[in-house]
Amino acid sequence: MKVDGKPYRTIWLNDDGWSVEIIDQTLMPHRFETVTLKNLEAAAHAIKAMLVRGAPLIGATAAYGICLAMRADDSDEALDRAYDTLYATRPTAVNLRWALDEMRAALRNRPRGARVAAAYARAEEICDEDVEICQSIGRHGLKIIREIAASKPAGEPVNILTHCNAGWLATVDWGTATAPMYMAFEEGIPIHVWADETRPRNQGASLTAWELKGHGVPHTVIADNVGGHLMQHGKVDLCIVGTDRTTASGDVCNKIGTYLKALAAHANDVPFYVALPSPTIDWTVKDGVKEIPIEQRGGEEVSQMTGRTAAGAIETVTITPDGSPVANFAFDVTPARYVTGLITERGVAEASREGLAKLFPERVR
Amino acid sequence: MKVDGKPYRTIWLNDDGWSVEIIDQTLMPHRFETVTLKNLEAAAHAIKAMLVRGAPLIGATAAYGICLAMRADDSDEALDRAYDTLYATRPTAVNLRWALDEMRAALRNRPRGARVAAAYARAEEICDEDVEICQSIGRHGLKIIREIAASKPAGEPVNILTHCNAGWLATVDWGTATAPMYMAFEEGIPIHVWADETRPRNQGASLTAWELKGHGVPHTVIADNVGGHLMQHGKVDLCIVGTDRTTASGDVCNKIGTYLKALAAHANDVPFYVALPSPTIDWTVKDGVKEIPIEQRGGEEVSQMTGRTAAGAIETVTITPDGSPVANFAFDVTPARYVTGLITERGVAEASREGLAKLFPERVR
Numbered sequence: 001m002k003v004d005g006k007p008y009r010t011i012w013l014n015d016d017g018w019s020v021e022i023i024d025q026t027l028m029p030h031r032f033e034t035v036t037l038k039n040l041e042a043a044a045h046a047i048k049a050m051l052v053r054g055a056p057l058i059g060a061t062a063a064y065g066i067c068l069a070m071r072a073d074d075s076d077e078a079l080d081r082a083y084d085t086l087y088a089t090r091p092t093a094v095n096l097r098w099a100l101d102e103m104r105a106a107l108r109n110r111p112r113g114a115r116v117a118a119a120y121a122r123a124e125e126i127c128d129e130d131v132e133i134c135q136s137i138g139r140h141g142l143k144i145i146r147e148i149a150a151s152k153p154a155g156e157p158v159n160i161l162t163h164c165n166a167g168w169l170a171t172v173d174w175g176t177a178t179a180p181m182y183m184a185f186e187e188g189i190p191i192h193v194w195a196d197e198t199r200p201r202n203q204g205a206s207l208t209a210w211e212l213k214g215h216g217v218p219h220t221v222i223a224d225n226v227g228g229h230l231m232q233h234g235k236v237d238l239c240i241v242g243t244d245r246t247t248a249s250g251d252v253c254n255k256i257g258t259y260l261k262a263l264a265a266h267a268n269d270v271p272f273y274v275a276l277p278s279p280t281i282d283w284t285v286k287d288g289v290k291e292i293p294i295e296q297r298g299g300e301e302v303s304q305m306t307g308r309t310a311a312g313a314i315e316t317v318t319i320t321p322d323g324s325p326v327a328n329f330a331f332d333v334t335p336a337r338y339v340t341g342l343i344t345e346r347g348v349a350e351a352s353r354e355g356l357a358k359l360f361p362e363r364v365r
Numbered sequence: 366m367k368v369d370g371k372p373y374r375t376i377w378l379n380d381d382g383w384s385v386e387i388i389d390q391t392l393m394p395h396r397f398e399t400v401t402l403k404n405l406e407a408a409a410h411a412i413k414a415m416l417v418r419g420a421p422l423i424g425a426t427a428a429y430g431i432c433l434a435m436r437a438d439d440s441d442e443a444l445d446r447a448y449d450t451l452y453a454t455r456p457t458a459v460n461l462r463w464a465l466d467e468m469r470a471a472l473r474n475r476p477r478g479a480r481v482a483a484a485y486a487r488a489e490e491i492c493d494e495d496v497e498i499c500q501s502i503g504r505h506g507l508k509i510i511r512e513i514a515a516s517k518p519a520g521e522p523v524n525i526l527t528h529c530n531a532g533w534l535a536t537v538d539w540g541t542a543t544a545p546m547y548m549a550f551e552e553g554i555p556i557h558v559w560a561d562e563t564r565p566r567n568q569g570a571s572l573t574a575w576e577l578k579g580h581g582v583p584h585t586v587i588a589d590n591v592g593g594h595l596m597q598h599g600k601v602d603l604c605i606v607g608t609d610r611t612t613a614s615g616d617v618c619n620k621i622g623t624y625l626k627a628l629a630a631h632a633n634d635v636p637f638y639v640a641l642p643s644p645t646i647d648w649t650v651k652d653g654v655k656e657i658p659i660e661q662r663g664g665e666e667v668s669q670m671t672g673r674t675a676a677g678a679i680e681t682v683t684i685t686p687d688g689s690p691v692a693n694f695a696f697d698v699t700p701a702r703y704v705t706g707l708i709t710e711r712g713v714a715e716a717s718r719e720g721l722a723k724l725f726p727e728r729v730r
Contacts, residue, residue: 029686030683195689200588200590205685206685206686213686213689219689221692222693223564223589223621223667224588225564225565225621225622225697226621227625228624228697229694230694232624232697256594257589257590257591257593259594259597259629260593260625260628263632264628267628289597289598302586302588305672305682306682307669308682315674315682316675317670317672317674318672319570319571319671321394324570324574324584324585328587329595332593332594333597
């Protein structure tokens with residue numbers, strides 16, 4: 001999407017044809033800086049230190065990490081080492097493993113000497129496939145926004161609430177939850193996005209607000225506490241969020257706090273949609289609440305906050321009393337009954353086994 | 366309650382018999398400092414700049430502000446000026462007006478010369494009455510906690526979730542929502558409090574955590590997004606929150622985000638109680654969602670965050686992108702159907718016109 005008028009992806013090849021450029025998302029929203037990755041170690045660091053984040057972008061970065069490793073040494077041993085190094089950066093990221101497996105499959109049994117070119121070709125495909133998936137999600141979600149716009153007085157914006165960042169910064173381009181919003185905006189449908197701050201890591205206040213602003217999409221940052229009040233007063237026409245993992249029965253695991261918004265949407269008859277690429281559906285899990293373990297992260301994400309001082313420095317401050325314990329559950333599960341629909345690259349599915357079976361008959365027996 | 370073992374109220378007369386001591390709550394949770402009020406202006410500033418906050422404590426501070434004004438000039442004109450000065454500090458605070466009216470009624474028609482003593486006497490009564498109300502709320506809420514404790518395996522803590530700060534720091538002592546917790550703790554019932562951070566002003570992370578810690582009550586600070594997940598997994602036995610204004614039909618206006626927790630409690634069969642002194646019931650309002658206007662405050666409360674740097678300085682940082690709009694709704698309304706009970710100084714009422722009529726027959730016709 002655009003940053004102040006200029007189109008960007010989140011990862012791209014430089015003009016030299018081999019080095020890889022990424023956006024350093026740890027500096028957001030205060031600075032827009034890109035970083036050049038020239039070797040495996042730099043790619044691994046970018047993932048581990050969260051310069052890049054979001055499942056699809058992590059996968060794409062890992063794919064290019066393999067390319068950079070192959071440039072230095074295209075042996076089987078180097079391939080295995082690169083795989084292991086990259087996999088160790090964020091072992092719970094499903095897309096990371098998938099991208100690494102794809103790259104290994106594309107290079108194994110291929111003569112040395114042909115591997116570098118094959119790696120770059122497959123990495124480029126992985127990126128392009130991600131963009132296509134996001135665009136398809138966008139097109140299917142766009143229909144929903146179009147319908148709501150048609151039901152409102154002409155010129156009145158469609159108010160969309162989103163949580164966390166399932167935006168283009170989490171993917172290669174377009175995003176998942178944001179793709180329908182960007183497509184509606186491009187089509188000239190008046191929209192306005194309520195961006196949940198998304199404590200404790202503030203990805204809404206920092207990343208979602210930043211990317212919407214860069215592309216020129218009207219939006220407002222709100223505390224996570226506000227969505228219920230807005231829905232109660234008719235100020236939200238629909239919610240669209242992303243997901244880290246969706247179960248075969250349509251339960252949705254996403255950033256902590258998603259469940260509270262789904263409850264509020266349900267209580268106030270606001271449609272609640274979840275946008276997802278189908279590879280994030282975990283066909284082995286039936287009951288998300290019972291079966292999905294919820295990661296607990298470091299308490300400092302809650303007790304500390306990083307931002308920009310009046311003098312322009314990036315500073316971290318502690319907001320809790322010394323010695324008060326802190327808990328930091330990273331995700332929650334929204335049961336399928338609160339989800340109006342799952343926006344996938346194949347279309348919008350009802351959030352149920354039956355709904356998913358219609359779109360993915362090959363996966364549901 | 367206690368601060369590191371020593372009992373405190375939030376406002377008290379100094380040994381000189383006339384100057385008034387308060388805790389500067391703007392420095393919390395990083396510093397514990399008290400401030401001496403020696404004149405009307407200091408009292409007005411303490412309320413306006415939120416060194417003191419919470420309806421009962423604002424009322425008590427205003428009462429002592431009248432005392433300090435009377436010491437300087439006990440004429441009718443000075444009384445009127447003091448009333449107006451104090452009322453202008455936070456004109457939407459119901460208790461402020463009530464306390465000022467009480468003080469004026471106690472001083473009018475009384476000879477000059479007798480007014481200073483009468484003022485101090487009435488201010489002391491106002492404080493003591495507030496403590497009594499909170500203790501009564503505590504005793505009625507304690508019964509609820511006792512029952513839940515009895516239903517759990519011996520030694521397992523009763524997990525109580527609270528939002529914002531309806532604690533002793535908001536009152537003269539004990540607090541409203543916290544009074545049952547402190548009483549249970551004093552009685553030796555094992556309890557553990559989940560303290561919602563309460564964005565955007567963080568009163569949970571700063572004030573509630575601080576006062577629970579000072580008194581030694583086990584607690585954990587969580588992001589506002591977490592409560593739904595905890596309730597879904599049986600980690601909350603009951604919620605107790607405060608309220609700024611309760612309607613005659615039991616709708617509860619409280620700090621933004623309360624409604625989301627009530628929805629989660631309802632969805633997961635967790636009892637959701639609201640603790641309140643009966644003067645905060647607005648008998649003129651029937652439908653809280655439709656009739657109560659919700660204050661919007663400055664966006665900087667959302668876009669900025671104040672805390673303690675590693676070097677120990679208090680610093681404010683901006684967390685949103687430059688130029689991203691911010692909205693800051695301060696309160697929301699929880700409809701009565703999501704409220705298990707209203708814990709008042711007269712007992713626990715069902716959150717309905719009928720429930721309130723049983724406890725307050727003189728107010729409900």
